[in-house]
Amino acid sequence: MQKKSKYIISGIAVVLIGIIAYFSFFNKPKEESNSQKITVGIMNGSKKDDQIYKSVAKTAKDKYGLNVVYKKFTDYSQPNRALAEHEVDVNSFQHIAFLDAWNKANKTDLVPIGKTIIGQGRIYSQNLKNIKDIAPGSTITIPNDPTNESRGLYILQSAGLIKLEKNKSLATVSNITSNPKNLNIKEVDASQTARTLPDVAASYVNGNFAQNAGLDPNKAIFVEPIDKVSEKWINVIAANKTDKNNKTYEKYVKAFQTKENKDLINKLYGKTEVSAWDIKLK
Structure with a gap:
């Protein structure tokens, strides 16, 4: 009798395991399985x-x-x-x-x-209302890391302040071929560009740092155009x-x-x- 009971219990256990396995692996909600x-x-x-x-x-x-x-x-x-x-x-x-x-x-x-997305680059000034008002010999600050330095220079070129060598993916100040106003383009850490505004004519400030500094994007003196030149900033x-x-x-x-x-x-x-x-x- 004891032996028979053991077989019955074993059989029940096997059935229970099968039921649990079915609901665990084969009967998942449709949303979860898909x-x-x-x-x-x-x-x-x-x-x-x-x-x-x-x-x-x-x-x-x-x-x-x-x-x-x-x-x-x-x-x-x-x-x-x-x-x-x-x-x-x-x-x-x-x-x-x-x-x-x-x-x-x-x-x-x-x-x-x-x-x-693309965040349009902006040049800010504390004293000037228009990019054309930048006087000869003025200092402009741009970020010193490679990609943002290049972007700042291309924005200055779009603004008509400088010219760069053609076909430069990432430009540096050494690639400036024309600087008719003899501007002093100073490279600083990107996080410091906004802080330089009281001491310089203008600065290219990255969007996140401009936001952190409370700069009004509508008061920028120049906004980067969205064109083939700016495609790399997408x-x-x-x-x-x-x-x-x-x-x-x-x-x-x-x-x-x-x-x-x-x-x-x-x-x-x-x-x-x-x-x-x-x-x-x-």
Whole structure:
């Protein structure tokens, strides 16, 4: 009798295990079984930035069944390193010029898979109302890191103050071929450009530092035009080259590039940043 009871108990145990296995592995909710996960590297930004990324994640979930997880970084050297080491699937924080410079310096093969926004560069002054009022011999400050120094110089060229050697991806002050007003172009740390304004005629101040310094974008004395020259400053979603055509990553790009997100960007940032995936460059 005891032996028979053991068989019965063993049989019941096997049935129970089968039932548990079925509900655990084969009977998942449809939404969970169909969902895909993507980890996106971003910078630790403003509340406005968080609103944009939250909106994109919701669209990705609702429209494509994509579960977006954001990994935030505090240093600009971190997101590309994390991408190259596959700690994140894609990242979204940099413009094309920064990505190109990173690949060259670090021998990586990261590629853009979708455009996001472009923040138009601005030149500010504490005393002048127009870029044309800059007097001969004046000092203008620009950031000293390679990509932002180059951007500052190209903006000065667009403003008609200097001319640069042609076909220079990243320009430096040594590439200036014409400086008719004999301007003193001083390179300083990007975080210090706004602080130099009381002592100089004008300064190119990056968008985030301008915002932190309380500078009014509507009072800039010159605004960078969006054209072929400024194309390299368009921000992108980047991936490893081997993942260039990854369908899951393409879904995240599509979730970013929506009319709803375009309207939200316009609402939150106004003139300081604009959606870049549908602009026509002249």
